[in-house]
Amino acid sequence: MEQRRVGRTGLHVSLLGLGTMSWGLDTDAQDAGEQLRDFCEAGGTFVDTAASYSSGASEEIIGTLLGAVVGRDEVVLCTKGGIRATPSGRVVDASRGGLIGSLDASLKRLGTDHVDLYLVQAPDPHTPLEETVSAMRHIVTSGRARYVGLSNHTAWQTGFAAAMLPAHGDAELAAVEVEHSLLERAIERDVVPAVEALGTGLVAWSALGRGVLTGKYRRSLPADSRGASRHLAGFVEPYLDDRASSIVDAVCTAAHGLGRAPLEVALAWVLERPYVACALVGARTPAQLREALSALDLDLPHAVATALDDVSSLDSEASPGT
Template sequence: MKERHLGRSGLLVSRLGLGTMTWGQDTDAEEAAEQLTTFVDAGGTLVDTADVYNGGESERILGRLLRERVDRDRLVVATKAAIRPNGRYDGSRRHLLRALDASLDRMDLDHVDLWQLHVYDPATPLEETLSALDEAVASGRTRYVGVSNYAGWQISKAAAWQRAWPGRSPVVSAQLEYSLLRRDIEREVVPATVDAGAGLLAWSPLGRGVLTGKYRTGIPAGSRAAAAHYSEFVQPYLDEECARIVESVVTAAEGLGRSPVAVALAWVRDRPGVAAPVVGARTAAQLGVILESEDLTLPNEIRAALDDVSDTSTGSP
């Protein structure tokens, strides 16, 4: 698998990241182990988790696998903080540094490679939140820092603050939802990310699973849309407009002799500013289909057709 620099930093990451949001809930430890070894064997390096994923179980499973199955030095380990277990946003220095210590304990690591602010906390001064990033880097608990789910102005403000004084840790990544079904971030957020020198990590690049084509004729049993804890997450992408885009992806896939998954991932992977899509799979078999996107570069005419059918450029940012 090819690698890319994460933004304007020196950190190289695989151009496909493995998300672990399902680990510890829909994906058990043995299935997670198979996923991780499959991913690493394919040349993948970037593995993304968060302190709140399934009560910390995702981090615990990843930590065990780093001890027992995969050489930790082969991976770029990324995690996040800023959400309390009760769902409250908390960007305070106190919470963030305690959350990072707890993440390191769960994974049995002395540092992570990328530590990200999971959300923007409007109740905490941004300079206080960012000071936690500087402390985390200075203390050796993380090598790089980034943000997640920030608006364009929030990314710009954070990046400018970090550049304003020597010794502060630059924001090297911004993790955002981005797919053929979610292109509104191209109006403001993507330009802000690129201007800040951060690499875009695209979460849910398969449109919350809808771009696989599995929902074309209904909601399959066992799918996320059929699960009580995920149905509201998927529902916004089951409308007629999204269905039209899915049909275009399926048509393109049939013409190329590839899967809709490969087409949708290749599209977002090669968008300006993107360092890597971060894809979560429930099973190793699903991950195998995802990895088939690595050798696909979309022909210009197909890319243009998908750009056109999914365009959301009208209107102001």
């Protein structure tokens, strides 16, 4: 699998990343282990998790698999913090104490003394961005993470952090992680120009449009799908509208003509974006991951790529935000 450089840093990651949001919830430890083994055998290195995934269970499963399935030095490990559980529900907390405390707990669950990339998972309207950036700088200088970045932040927040991080220490904004697919192209307006100008790497999450671009929702709502689950139905629902349907139809038409699966076409479109360092796929089962890995050898014909660009263009109705 191709390894791409993350922005201007010395960090390199696999073109396809392994998302683990469902681990500990819809994916048990056995299936997770099989996914990790298949992913690494295919040349994959980038494993993405978060403290908030399954209330820490995703990180715990990864911790049991490192050393047992693959060596710690065989993966580029990324986790995220800044969202914590409270008695009244989950809240965003990107304060200094919130981020450092969250990362320390993540490291314990992961069974390692550092992660390769640590991301602030969401903007915190109650904490000055200067404080968040100060915490990110400390996380690097203390050795808890090799690199830091932002997830789901705006272009101006990205620019601010990129300017502030190196001001008082040896740290830089290595990466941003944002949703990007044929169903979510809004980042092309501002985030993509920002990261290209700043030399920051971009990791695309939900590259398959929250699973909708697989075509599984074209005719019905499968009972075993995320869209039918109690905890993820709201995550999928925004992409079950008429605009998304027309894009999915175009993907399926292209896939039929190429003799490939719709998810391969949709994923290939993201992987061919020159500004994407890595595209994440969060498979629920090992079989789903193997299908995604099969997309790595697909080069979209120019006419197909252009048609998909047109049908999903930003001139169409705005899609859900991140």
